[in-house]
Amino acid sequence: SYELTQPPSVSVSPGQTASITCSGDKLGDKYVCWYQQKPGQSPVLVIYQDTMRPSGIPERFSGSNSGNTATLTIRGTQAMDEADYYCQAWDSSTAIFGGGTKLTVL
Amino acid sequence: QVQLVESGGGVVQPGRSLRLSCAASGFSFSNSGMHWVRQAPGKGLEWVAVMSYDGRNKYYVDSVKGRVTISRDNSRNRVYLQMNSLRGEDTAVYYCVKDDEVKLRRGYYYYMDVWGKGTTVTVSS
DSSP states (O other): OOOOBOOSEEEEOTTSOEEEEEEOTTGGGSOEEEEEEOTTSOOEEEEBTTTBOOTTSOTTEEEEEETTEEEEEESSOOGGGOEEEEEEEEETTEEEEOOOEEEEEO | OOEEEEEOOEEEOTTOOEEEEEEEESSOGGGSOEEEEEEOTTSOEEEEEEEOTTSSOEEEOGGGTTTEEEEEETTTTEEEEEEOSOOGGGOEEEEEEEEEEEEOSSSEEEEEEEEOOOEEEEEOO
């Protein structure tokens, strides 16, 4: 079965750029979404179709996808961005989530 | 605004059944695919099932096939998840999630865009 692999944790200093990766076999051939989940809250879509930002999501969030790796980039990271981030792609009519990455802003 | 309100969770013994419900408002429900996604305590997200806008197509994660059925009532703007033969590993927060789509040159790309607050299912004796 298809798998998406994310690093368990990423740390970044406030104002710096955070990059969270998501790896899977030929992932660049699929579209990827990214979700942000803060403690005790429901997930929020921050990127869809690899690079698209839903309305209301700050411009500091961007995405890319090529080869076997998709990346969520957060420029000028703020304390409010501290959360768990999940990538997601479709494989044979099944939605696959990555294991999640805890982003710490310190 | 889009609102998804789940209900029906609770504590249930292993082997028993439970039916989750999701009431939708603020969008054209009959034109949207609907998903259920779950999250076990302290764990990541796991997609459970999806049903197309017209109910014709439904897909499930392997771990629930044969035990879980997704359904919808477009006249009531509701989607359901019937769960039978419940196991401890089904313990989770269950989220109802709305679909959106992007038209491609060939076909459509579907993504999950708005999530409800979830309902908690605990399977325990």
